Amino acid sequence: MRIPSALVVIAATILALPFGWGLGVLVAYAIAGPDFGQLPAGTVPLCVGGAIAFALAAPISASKRLAIMAAGTAIVVVLAWIGWPV
Numbered sequence: 035m036r037i038p039s040a041l042v043v044i045a046a047t048i049l050a051l052p053f054g055w056g057l058g059v060l061v062a063y064a065i066a067g068p069d070f071g072q073l074p075a076g077t078v079p080l081c082v083g084g085a086i087a088f089a090l091a092a093p094i095s096a097s098k099r100l101a102i103m104a105a106g107t108a109i110v111v112v113l114a115w116i117g118w119p120v
Contacts, residue, residue, distance in 0.1 A: 046089040049103035054082030056110025
């Protein structure tokens with residue numbers, strides 16, 4: 035049985051939220067270092083928007099987009115679990 039690609043895209047879009055959030059925090063950390071203050075207020079929305087745009091409109095297949103979002107989310111969760119970057 036094959037899963038419809040619309041469901042795969044929806045799952046990738048849901049996974050884009052934590053992935054974009056973590057990516058936004060990592061970008062703020064890369065720009066300003068450990069004392070990044072309010073910088074994530076600007077970087078997180080940009081990264082979440084970019085991740086959602088990638089999940090919805092990328093020229094690669096829906097299953098690859100889902101795999102990228104799942105791997106990115108897993109990496110962000112592991113980094114948060116070990117306490118990095120904050």
